[in-house]
Amino acid sequence: MSSGRFAGKVVLVTGAGSGIGRATALAFAKEGADLVVCDVDEAKLDDVSSAARAQGRRVLARKVDVSSAAAMQSFADEVHAAFPAIDVLVNNAGVAVTGGLRDTTLEDWNWVMGINVMGVVHGCHFFVPRMIDRGRGGHVVNIASAAGFAGSRLLLAYSTTKFAVVGFSEALRADLRRHRIGVTAICPGFIRTNINEASRRHGRFAEPAALERSRRLMERGASPDLVAEKIMNAVEHDQGLVPVTAEAHLIYALKRSAPDLLATIWRRLEAWQAPEL
Template identity: 40%
Template sequence: MTNDEQSTRLVLITGGGSGIGRATALRFAQRGDMVLVTDIDETAAKETIELVNAVGGRGAWYRQDVTDATGWQELSDEIAGTHGVPDVLVNNAGILVTGSFLEQSVADWDRLMAVNLDGVFYGSRIVGEAMVQRGRGGHIVNIASAGAWVPNRVAGSYVVSKAAVLMLSESMRIDLSRSNIRVSAICPGVIRTNLMAHGTRAGVSDEEAIRFRDNFAAAQQRFSYAGPRAVARAVERAVTYNLAVVPVNPEAYFIAAARRLAPGLTRYALGLGGLELGESLLSTVDRARLALTGAERRQ
């Protein structure tokens, strides 16, 4: 693409109603791009476009279920007819299901894979084909996770889906390069988003699931090194410099290195902790925080 084309790109972002998707939409809008935001939550998608307009950007929103392949094709056709073929596709939509391997049901597995993996495949396949037919190239960015390198007992299905997204991205990169379509995978560490707040805890009662979700959502907000804007910056870097894989946050780089240099030791260390240990550590931290807060108030 020429510099003029790059300055007015059409950027399509799934799951753009909040978190990483919203931050990415604002990032591209602020640099002059036209952003199209999709989300299964219409209200959230509208709010993102209102924020885009507030910063002087241009955009439009669409309701979308990324697990619907027919819906993907219809959306792609509608966008092409109204705005043209996207120059950049960001496959961001994703969900989280936690619980040990035997706690998660077939339905849990199917739902998570439908959003986290099938949705990425459908979007990349359908929008990628439109890019090829246009003949001007493009860029596909898939939001994977540092979890792609982390086998664990807490969210096995989630990290499997993200490992699949990472490998899919690298395979697409070498395949679609023939058509001048670049592909990048972004691998964030723990980011301050609503992923855990909207997540599901499998294999326990509704009451226990709510308690688990609330505890770990609070931990995600308190202990995350960075917010969604850090990932949005990584997406922009990947598009600007044609980067294949971009870890985000120090823990993501550490995990990637540990997995490569000492895979056995990494698996052993990760096998020491499970859901119960995580909740126990969180409770300990909370008690310590409350004790310190109380001591400060008494001073």
């Protein structure tokens, strides 16, 4: 019998192979939860599954692309054959596209919208109805970003997807309240993960100097463990929108109280990131 803050719960984390997803899956496992995890990277998925099993947890791990409705449907069928419903759904899988309008192809738009927006919708569509039917409540955590409340010209498509996740989460929270299912949008600032390596960038954004600046920025980021802890707190205290890291709190506060000042600061940061533009 496990013990811990989430003992006896089943927690599903998408994109659990790396970064925030990995830290979150292992944090819930450490707190007693059994895991359902998916990722497109099978080797990383095996690694996180072994680490959770070593803690004595049950783990159901599958290679799944969250942007595919068919793959998510099969995944949900398998999960619901093993568990009546999951207790906590963490829609974490995400990718980034760097650049503005002329740097972003339509193929990039479809890719990033498919994973960051439809991936989150698919998670909810295929897993929340079972939570509702079971009638024991639950929680949905959607990983948005500070880029979900302050648009950046260097992250045009990414910002678009994260604004969508923030809006979706707010509306879904109102929708699911009567079923005692909480919904949280987690909005981290800079976190040290592999997201940069996996991101799409073209032309001047793919040049070594630009990559190096981006790498330096991410290096200063916070640990994914911090995000994992904030996620667990948000579930326990049913928080709606949670900025994570000092810069995310600052951006959130300035956006509401001093948007012009935020725009000036943002322009400076963008000029440092892309001085040639």
